Amino acid sequence: MRLAVSATTGLAALLVTLWLIGCAQPLIGAYSPTAYENATSLKAETLSLMEKANEPYADHKASVDHLYVELRKAHEFVKGLPGNSISAQQWGILIDKDGALIGQYFSRWQEKSQLRPGFMGEKILQVGKAFDEIICLEANKEKATSCTGSKGD
Amino acid sequence: MPSFDDFVEAVQDGARELARETFDDYLDDARNDARSFIANCEDDLRRWINMLEQGDLDQQEFSDLVNGQKSLAQIHLLTQKGIALTKLERFRSGLIDLVINTALDLFL
Numbered sequence: 001m002r003l004a005v006s007a008t009t010g011l012a013a014l015l016v017t018l019w020l021i022g023c024a025q026p027l028i029g030a031y032s033p034t035a036y037e038n039a040t041s042l043k044a045e046t047l048s049l050m051e052k053a054n055e056p057y058a059d060h061k062a063s064v065d066h067l068y069v070e071l072r073k074a075h076e077f078v079k080g081l082p083g084n085s086i087s088a089q090q091w092g093i094l095i096d097k098d099g100a101l102i103g104q105y106f107s108r109w110q111e112k113s114q115l116r117p118g119f120m121g122e123k124i125l126q127v128g129k130a131f132d133e134i135i136c137l138e139a140n141k142e143k144a145t146s147c148t149g150s151k152g153d
Numbered sequence: 154m155p156s157f158d159d160f161v162e163a164v165q166d167g168a169r170e171l172a173r174e175t176f177d178d179y180l181d182d183a184r185n186d187a188r189s190f191i192a193n194c195e196d197d198l199r200r201w202i203n204m205l206e207q208g209d210l211d212q213q214e215f216s217d218l219v220n221g222q223k224s225l226a227q228i229h230l231l232t233q234k235g236i237a238l239t240k241l242e243r244f245r246s247g248l249i250d251l252v253i254n255t256a257l258d259l260f261l
Contacts, residue, residue: 026242027238027241027242027245028235028238028239028242086231086234086235086238087235089231090228090231090232093224093227093228093231094224094228099224100217100220100221100223100224101221101224101225104217104220104221105217108213108217116209116210116211116214118204118209118210118214119210119214119217119218122197122200122201122204122210122218123217123218123221126197126218126221126222126225127221129225130224130225130228133225133228133229133231133232134228134232136232136236137231137232137235137236140235140236140239141235141239144239144240144243146182147232148189
């Protein structure tokens with residue numbers, strides 16, 4: 001009986017070992033210092049530009065266009081990393097031109113030429129939190145990190 | 154000469170410890186995080202309703218913020234899913250190291 005249990009356990013352990021070795025593909029992409037840097041620097045650039053929405057859009061159109069190029073480059077970089085589909089989805093939602101975060105804000109700014117301070121403040125907070133989520137996940141890829149301090153609360 | 158059973162036992166002990174180190178408090182943390190996120194959403198919604206009543210937001214701005222909150226919730230859920238995967242990945246890597254190191258310690 002003891003021999004049978006040991007043999008079964010041994011076989012199970014061996015199978016698990018073989019499975020582990022066979023599954024070399026990581027469950028999630030590795031930490032990328034570039035992705036982290038892109039997220040933190042683009043958070044600062046995006047929020048700074050959003051704060052100017054009390055001025056005419058036309059005065060900042062070139063900056064908005066330039067920012068969008070930078071955001072797309074960051075998204076494409078993340079998409080190109082292996083096993084990184086979750087982070088890529090986050091970027092996709094954040095920067096979608098027809099979405100409800102950055103895209104919507106700049107569309108409204110263009111439509112109305114200037115935005116009202118109450119809306120601006122709330123949307124800036126919201127977009128900041130969305131960036132913090134992306135930054136939080138990237139930080140956790142390097143090591144387990146509590147992100148409560150980075151949510152801008 | 155250690156037996157294969159010794160190897161299995163050492164790996165099992167190590168795996169238990171590794172699981173405790175990797176996943177201990179994870180469920181509590183995830184629950185607390187979800188509660189905190191929902192509480193923040195409630196606070197935001199109350200503030201926006203108040204701003205709508207005061208005329209600091211119009212209906213379109215209010216609607217834009219609520220839609221933005223849905224997108225933020227989607228991003229937050231992806232963060233939680235990703236963090237769970239980082240823990241699983243650390244556990245798997247640790248287990249591979251454990252199996253290899255235990256075998257080297259016992260048999261070489």
